[in-house]
Amino acid sequence: xxxxxxxxxxxxxxxxxxxxxxxxxxxxxxxxxxxxxxxxxxxxxxxxxxxxxxxxxxxxxxxxxxxxxxxxxxxxxxxxxxxxxxxxxxxxxxxxxxxxxxxxxxxxxxxxxxxxxxxxxxxxxxxxxxxxxxxxxxxxxxxxxxxxxxxxxxxxxxxxxxxxxxxxxxxxxxxxxxxxxxxxxxxxxxxxxxxxxxxxxxxxxxxxxxxxxxxxxxxxxxxxxxxxxxxxxxxxxxxxxxxxxxxxxxxxxxxxxxxxxxxxxxxxxxxxxxxxxxxxxxxxxxxxxxxxxxxxxxxxxxxxxxxxxxxxxxxxxxxxxxxxxxxxxxxxxxxxxxxxxxxxxxxxxxxxxxxxxxxxxxxxxxxxxxxxxxxxxxxxxxxxxxxxxxxxxxxxxxxxxxxxxxxxxxxxxxxxxxxxxxxxxxxxxxxxxxxxxxxxxxxxxxxxxx
Numbered sequence: 001x002x003x004x005x006x007x008x009x010x011x012x013x014x015x016x017x018x019x020x021x022x023x024x025x026x027x028x029x030x031x032x033x034x035x036x037x038x039x040x041x042x043x044x045x046x047x048x049x050x051x052x053x054x055x056x057x058x059x060x061x062x063x064x065x066x067x068x069x070x071x072x073x074x075x076x077x078x079x080x081x082x083x084x085x086x087x088x089x090x091x092x093x094x095x096x097x098x099x100x101x102x103x104x105x106x107x108x109x110x111x112x113x114x115x116x117x118x119x120x121x122x123x124x125x126x127x128x129x130x131x132x133x134x135x136x137x138x139x140x141x142x143x144x145x146x147x148x149x150x151x152x153x154x155x156x157x158x159x160x161x162x163x164x165x166x167x168x169x170x171x172x173x174x175x176x177x178x179x180x181x182x183x184x185x186x187x188x189x190x191x192x193x194x195x196x197x198x199x200x201x202x203x204x205x206x207x208x209x210x211x212x213x214x215x216x217x218x219x220x221x222x223x224x225x226x227x228x229x230x231x232x233x234x235x236x237x238x239x240x241x242x243x244x245x246x247x248x249x250x251x252x253x254x255x256x257x258x259x260x261x262x263x264x265x266x267x268x269x270x271x272x273x274x275x276x277x278x279x280x281x282x283x284x285x286x287x288x289x290x291x292x293x294x295x296x297x298x299x300x301x302x303x304x305x306x307x308x309x310x311x312x313x314x315x316x317x318x319x320x321x322x323x324x325x326x327x328x329x330x331x332x333x334x335x336x337x338x339x340x341x342x343x344x345x346x347x348x349x350x351x352x353x354x355x356x357x358x359x360x361x362x363x364x365x366x367x368x369x370x371x372x373x374x375x376x377x378x379x380x381x382x383x384x385x386x387x388x389x390x391x392x393x394x395x396x397x398x399x400x401x402x403x404x405x406x407x408x409x410x411x412x413x414x415x416x417x418x419x420x421x422x423x424x425x426x427x428x429x430x431x432x433x434x435x436x437x438x439x440x441x442x443x444x445x446x447x448x449x450x
Contacts, residue, residue, distance in 0.1 A: 046061075046066045049061070049066060083285070084221075084223075084285050087283065087286060088225070088235050088283075088287070090206060091208065091223075091225050091235075091281060091283050092225060092233060092235070093162055093206040094205070094207060094208035094281075095121065095122070095123060095124070095162060095208075095225045095226075095233050095280060095281060096121070096123075096124065096136055096159040096160060096161060096162075096233075097121060097122075097159070097160040097165050097227040097232060098119065098120040098121060098138060098142060098157065098158070098159055098279065099117055099118070099157075099158045099160070099175075099230075100118050100119075100120065100142060100143055100154040100157050100158075101115055101116070101117050101155055101156040101157075101158075102115065102116045102117075102118070102145045102152065102154050102155060103115055104145070118142070118145075119227055119229070119230030119275075120138055120139065120143075120227065120276060120280075121142075121225070121226040121227040121233075121276065121277055121278060121279040121280030121281075121293070122137060122138040122142075122159065122279045122280070123136065123137050123279070123280065123281040123289060124136055124205055124206065124207050124208060125137050125191075125207055125208060125210075125318055126207050126322070127206065129200060129201055129203065129205065130201070131195075131196065131201075132195070132196045132197040132198060132200045132201040133193070133194060133195050133196065133197075133200070134194045134197075134200055134205065134207075135181075135192070135193055135194075135322055136159060136178060136191070136192040137190070137192075137279070137314065138189075138192060138278070138279030138292075139188050139189065139190065139278045139279040139292065139293075140184060140185050140188045140189055140190045140251075141188060141249075141278065141294070142190065142278050143157060143180055143183065143190050143192075144183070144185065144190075146251065153180060156177075157177070157178045157179070157192060158176065158177060159175070159176040159177075159178050159192070159194065160174055160175065161174075161176070161199070161203055161205055162233050164199070164203075165227075165232040165233065174199070176194055176199050176200065177194070177197075178192040178193060178194050179192065179193055179195075179331075180192060180331055181193045181321065181322070181331055181332070182318075182320075182321025182322070182325055182331065182332045182333075182335075183321075183331075183332075183333055184321075184333070184335050184449065184450060185262060185450065186334065186335070186449050186450055187264070187309070187313065187314070187317050187335060187449075188249070188251075188262065188264060188294050188309060189292070189309070189314055189317050189318065189321075190279075191318055191321045191322060191325075193325070208281060208283075208287075208288075209288045209289065210288060210289050210311050210315040211284060211288040211289060211290045211311045213290075213311075213312070214401060214402075214405065214408055214411070215243060215244075215312070215361075215362075215404075216240050216267055216284075216310070217240065218241065218242060218360070219239055219240065220239060220240045220284060220290075221238075221284070221285050222237070222239060222240055222269055222271055222282050222283060222285075223236065223237045223238070223271060223282070223283055223285075224236050224237075224238075224269070224271045224272070224273060224280060224281070224282050224306070224308075225280050225281050225283065226273075226274075226278075226279075226280030226281075226293060227277065228272075228273075228274035228276045228277050229274055229276050231276070236271045236272035236273070238269050238272070238304070238306075239269065239271075240267055240268070240269055240290075241269055241270050241304075241305070242268035243267055243362075244266075244405070244407070245265070245266060245267075245268060246263055246264065246265055247263070247264055247295060247307055248261050248262065248263045248264075249261065249262050249263075249264065249295065264294070264307075264309060265309075265310065265313065266294070266307040266308060266309055266310070267282075267291055267307070267308055267310055268305060268306070268307055269291075269306050269308060270304035271306060272304070272306070273293055273296040273307075274296070277293045277296075278293060278294055279292060279293065279294070280292070280293045281293070282308045288311075289311050289314075289315075290308075290310070291308030291309055291311055291314070292308055292309045293306065293307075293308045294307060294308060294309055295307040312407075312411050313407075313411050316411060316412075316414035316415050317335050319415065320336060320414050321335065323417065324336065333450055334448045334449050334450035335448070335449050336446045336447070336449075337410070337414050337416075337446070337447055337449055338375075338413050338420075338422065338441045338445050338446055339374055339413070339446070339447050340374055340375050340376040340380070340424070340439070340445075341371060341372045341373060341374015341375055341377055341445075342368050342369075342370065342371050342372070342374070342376045343368070343369040343370045343372075344366050344367065344368060344369060344386065344409055345367055345369040346364055346367075347365045347366075347367045348364070348365035349362060349364045349365070349406075350362070350363055351363070362405065363404050363405075364404060364406045365385060366385065366386045366403050366406050366408075366409060367383065367384065367386070368380050368381065368382055368383065368384040368385075368386065368426070369382060370382050374445060375422065375441070375442075375445050376424070376439065379437035379439065380424060380426060383429055384426035384427070384428050385426060385428075386403045386409060386425070386426055387402065387425050387426060387427055387434060388400070388401065388403060388424075388425040389401050389403060389409065389412050389422065389423070389424055389425075390423040390425075391415055391420050391421070391422055391423075392420060392421045392423065393419070393420050393421075398420065399412050416441050417441065418441050418442065418445075418446060419440070419441060420440070420441045421438050421439070421440050422438070422439045422441060423436055423437070423438050425437075
């Protein structure tokens, strides 16, 4: 059963509101001094320890000596900690702080014409330092503001690379201007583009790597990189608390109208998530993006419940938007998804312990409920159990996904483009063997999800 969290936005997105969940992402509180005990990394503890040793007249320690002496890590544990530190530092170079400025019209209740600035986070997913170009993913709600009587996207977007954040005071010299090239409230994802930036050309910016896994597992170690409370990029660590669930956000600030709310599949983490973290990456211990942070619980009776959009969804949405932009040169509001012309249903779900990995895997049974006059017409039948979907472009296999989870059917279809061949493999009740059907994607099979 889906557990739905109702999220309402009472005022600006940075505010704590009378609901159970708030966006992880926008804040007006700039210049935090780090003395509130939050977001302290192991490296900061190491530096504080050396400072104390110096005051006591003791020699300082190397990072490895500190871990071994104070944390009692040796062997494989030591290797894991030092590898994690390296992964985190690489992730910092693929992260950005974001400041967005909105020109708010006087039609907003009790407000005159004004400008409002919010803080968020982003992840660099592609960078060309020779050209000074890069693509950045963030949340749609980081660049979007509901005015109550109208909606609007921000008028100015400034990005700041790690080590050059705006809180240094030099906002003019370190700001990198970006434009929206793709955005979708349906997925709470926006893609930004930077072009011909001298700051990018002269930077050490890196493109983050996506996790290509279709699922994550409860207990998996993760870390979040973001811009909490607009206080510059920092890191928090935790685990995956729940590998898949659903939350509902009120994007339009229309508290009593549930028809315009958006429901998202997310994973849950106990890594600290604060206002300003929205759009930032959630990474595994190898430094791969497993999700994009977008919300947190603010219920006073609940601790450490942050939410993030899974990479299996986001990376395909991002690729979709970038491909569309590079093809048309125009900003896209939404995501084009190939439609097979079927309705699917979840008819069973079970879990088991994989003895090879010692991980609990969840297996869904996904059945075709009905077939309309789309690509699947004349191929698939009601009652077929979908076991695999493959997408090919010429001789290149773009996707090859075993359908073990219900959500994988729609996730993989976002990777299909016009002209691609979709191969769907099914088990049919009147056949002893699995059957595979090839379908070529046409323009009419594509639909825009805004």
